[in-house]
Amino acid sequence: MMEKMIFGRFLPGDSPIHKLDPRSKLIFVFAFIVIVFLANNVVTYAMLLTFTLLIVLVSRIRLYFLINGLKPVLFLMVFTFLIHIFMTKGGAEVFHWKSITIYEDGIRQGIFISTRFLVLVFMTSILTLTTSPISITDGIEVLLNPLKKIKVPVHELALMMSISLRFIPTLMDETDKIMKAQMARGSDLSSGPIGERIKAVVPLLVPLFVSAFKRAEDLATAMEVRGYRGGEGRTRYRQLKWDMSDTFALVLLAVMAIILFYYRG
Amino acid sequence: MSEILSLHQVTFSYTPEVAESRNAVDDVNFAIQEGEWIAIVGHNGSGKSTIAKLMNGLLFPQQGEVRILGKPLNEDNLWQSRSQMGMVFQNPDNQFVGATVQDDVAFALENNGIPFEEMVTRVHQALAQVNMSDFMNHEPHHLSGGQKQRVAIAGALALKPKLLILDEATSMLDPQGRMEVLQTVQALRAEIGLTVISITHDLEEAMLANRVLFMNDGKKFAEGLPSEIFSLGDKLVELGLDLPFAWKLSKLLQQEGVPLLGQHITEEELVNDLWTSNFNK
Amino acid sequence: MDIKLQQVSYAYAQGTPFEKRALFDVDFTIPSGTYQAIIGHTGSGKSTILQHFNALLKPTTGEVHIGNRIVAAGKKARDLKAVRQKVGIVFQFPEHQLFEETVLKDIMFGPLNFGVAVQEAELRARKLVNLVGLPAEVLEKSPFDLSGGQMRRVAIAGVLAMEPEVIVLDEPTAGLDPRGQKEIMDMFYELHKKRGLTTILVTHSMEDAARYADNIIIMHEGKNVLSGAPHEIFRDTETLNSFRLEPPRIVRFQQKVEQLMNKPLSKVCLTEEELAAEIARELREERAEQ
Structure with missing residues (x-):
């Protein structure tokens, strides 16, 4: 069941994208999200799409994973597509039936918005598929470091995040085990009226919380014994390395932005 | 030989305010010398894990x-x-904190502010030792229990400690995992003379x-060489432990x-005795 | 109630790039009323197998017969509750399944799910708490106030309360101290004898398999590779080693004694008592010959 989840999963590899520094990838994706909004006509949207597909190609990620990443937002895509088709007025009439009229502009807008969704989902998926969660955490920690000056506990947040990531598989296994144990005792999570089903979650949640707290306690003890007492005076084992290729990636994006700006209507 | 750690008339209760409650640890004395391996045994609830917590200041x-x-x-x-x-x-x-094996081994080093280059050397060295x-670069959920415990040992070794404490470190492992961990500890003792409390x-x-x-x-019932402790025989069973295989068998054979x-503690001794007493005539 | 596996294969995450096959054409029958041990190295597929015994997993191919119910690949299975009531599973570290406010309620959880009347369920709980070796006072306590060993016993009572005909034990003594281990194993053996429960013990422990089981099934890399009575299985050390297993200590010791005597004993002994008697007999014979 849970092992089928693809979204947010990391696929190890050695493509040029995999090798980029997480910081450059994070900056790249956030800048890209802004740049996407520059596009406003056929030429610029076509450029965006081509640019994205080129990056997919370089990342050597199978389309399967990207398409799967689309699934959760597919409904949203179709929904906004339809809204634009029916609601946008302007340009030539393409279709008319009773009170429903579809205009050329509506179709164009619908396609534009869907493309926007597509490139955004592809780009963020490429980030998570090519960067291990822990590298993303490292990247975020370093990028947010300046916030320490205004007393944001950046180190603690990053540590929390990396420990959560570390425990996700453990807790997923645990959930599966407890669920099976309760099913073996006749608990039924998949049928019956909704009230019954909500009740059936209690035997799952209580043991899960109990065990999560027990783990947290054990972990805290283990960390204390191993000398953890906050971020002060700590050194870092995980080092990030900014290469020429990272600079190049960001320059490429800047060039793309300039071109988009030039061709937008 | 110098003393690494000692307990002097240590008494601890989890509920000191309740007068009639039994002390979890009651007037315990012992000392461990450099290079020794001491085993603390007892049934679950005998106070042995509380001792572990007292030894490293998780409890006072x-x-x-x-x-x-x-x-x-x-x-x-x-x-x-x-x-x-x-x-x-x-x-x-x-107890696995890091995202990967090497990150986990480095955790205590990071906490103690060891410089990066030194960390790299020590992580490699510690992992080689176990x-x-x-x-x-493996993630914890792709390791067996025995492998995870070996990583935990490496994490401890990286700090070059004077003492390694194993708090029921093998009790959740399968037979192979248990063997891996014990062999690792034995090898470390041979190699660097590590002092161990298990x-x-x-x-x-x-x-x-x-x-x-x-x-x-909560009390120290007995202390001695393994052979001395195991010759307590049925007293061990009475207090929730088991008898060594060879001891049980020698008793049955005599019956x-x-x-x-x-009566023998190790299989080897028993086989030797069987030989001298019965065949070598 | 027999349990029969026919050509059972199972793959996790089927149909995704993460697909991982865990079982390959597993084929065996567990006859009603027997005590079976399933042994294998970690990763041999034994925990996947055990989830097929009460349809927690459905085979990817092949079929599982549980009494007269058939759970087959590709077919929708309805009313699995009836199957699950008959086959109780004590999972590894079963204390992790406790959740109720009181021990009593937790033990009653299973029976109530299977439609047993409240009074009857309570009656069962009161009897069982005694059977698993706990005082009646614990019934009103929160399970989370008990010691680890006591929690284990409560969880076991919770499975027994369903009154299953088959009981599957997955490393039921892991983490217990020697006394706790022996008490739990002896209790299950007694239940097996007294109530004719079919018992399936999934374990790493060759010692427990040797001491309690009528028959042993060995799993290796997702296949059942060997099956037989303990004294047959443990005779062949080489084959066992090829499955990354070792015969129990007692058998290894017997081999040492045989080397010493320079001849094999008349049978493979499975308990210390048996071996002591056998050595004594052999020595007496030897002396008589002289």
Whole structure:
């Protein structure tokens, strides 16, 4: 069941994208999200799409994973597509039936918005598929470091995040085990009226919380014994390395932005 | 030979305000010398895990004191003392902090502010010592229980501690995992003369030690060589432990009328006795 | 109630790039009323197998017969509750399944799910708490106030309360001290004898398999590779080693004694008592010959 989840999963590899520094990838994706909004006509949207597909190609990620990443937002895509088709007025009439009229502009807008969704989902998926969660955490920690000056506990947040990531598989296994144990005792999570089903979650949640707290306690003890007492005076084992290729990636994006700006209507 | 750690009349209760409650640890004394391996045995609830917590300052005794390298353990030297003691706990999953094997081994080094280059050397060295170098970049959920415990040992070794404490570190492992961990510890003793305290209810593990401390109801019931402790015989069973295989068998053999010189702790001794008493005539 | 596996294969995450096959054409029958041990190295597929015994997993191919119910690949299975009531599973570290406010309620959880009347369920709980070796006072306590060993016993009572005909034990003594281990194993053996429960013990422990089981099935890399009575299985050390297993200590010791005597004993002994008697007999014979 849970092992089928693809979204947010990391696929190890050695493509040029995999090798980029997480910081450059994070900056790249956030800048890209802004740049996407520059596009406003056929030429610029076509450029965006081509640019994205080129990056997919370089990342050597199978389309399967990207398409799967689309699934959760597919409904949203179709929904906004339809809204634009029916609601946008302007340009030539393409279709008319009773009170429903579809205009050329509506179709164009619908396609534009869907493309926007597509490139955004592809780009963020490429980030998570090519960067291990822990590298993303490292990247975020370093990028947010300046916030320490205004007393944001950046180190603690990053540590929390990396420990959560570390425990996700453990807790997923645990959930599966407890669920099976309760099913073996006749608990039924998949049928019956909704009230019954909500009740059936209690035997799952209580043991899960109990065990999560027990783990947290054990972990805290283990960390204390191993000398953890906050971020002060700590050194870092995980080092990030900014290469020429990272600079190049960001320059490429800047060039793309300039071109988009030039061709937008 | 110098003293690494000692307990002096240590008494601890989890509920000191309740007068009639039994002390979890009651007036316990012992000392471990450099290079020794001491096993602390006892049934679950005998106070042996509380002792572990007292040794590294997770708990402080109400009476008596814990000395580390001759100095009483207190709030001021707590962190310094902890860096001298590596500790491996029971549940392999709940002590793995890092995202990968090498990150986990580096955790204590980071906490102690060791510079990066030094960390890299020490992580590699520690992983080599537990024979896990091929797993540097593995994530914890892809490791077996025994492998995780070996990583935990490496994490402790990286700090070059004076003492390694195993708090029921093998009790959740399968037979192969248990063997891996014990072999690792034995190899480390041979290689760097590591001082070890292992808290366990596994008698085979206790037999590997130089000295055994037998806990019951928070008190030290007996202390001695493994052979001395195991010759307590049925008393062990009465207090929730088991008898060594060879001891059980020698007793049964004598009951069956097989002449033997005595009751034995190790299989080897029993086989030798069988040979001398019955065949070598 | 027999349990029969026919050509059972199972793959996790089927149909995704993460697909991982865990079982390959597993084929065996567990006859009603027997005590079976399933042994294998970690990763041999034994925990996947055990989830097929009460349809927690459905085979990817092949079929599982549980009494007269058939759970087959590709077919929708309805009313699995009836199957699950008959086959109780004590999972590894079963204390992790406790959740109720009191021990009593937790033990009653299973029976109530299977439609047993409240009074009857309570009656069962009161009897069982005694059977698993706990005082009646614990019934009103929160399970989370008990010691680890006591929690284990409560969880076991919770499975027994369903009154299953088959009981599957997955490393039921892991983490217990020697006394706790022996008490739990002896209790299950007694239940097996007294109530004719079919018992399936999934374990790493060759010692427990040797002491309690009528028959042993060995799993290796997702296949059942060997099956037989303990004294047959443990005779062949080489084959066992090829499955990354070792015969129990007692058998290894017997081999040492045989080397010493320079001849094999008349049978493979599975308990210390048996071996002591056998050695004594052999020695007496030897002396008589001289």
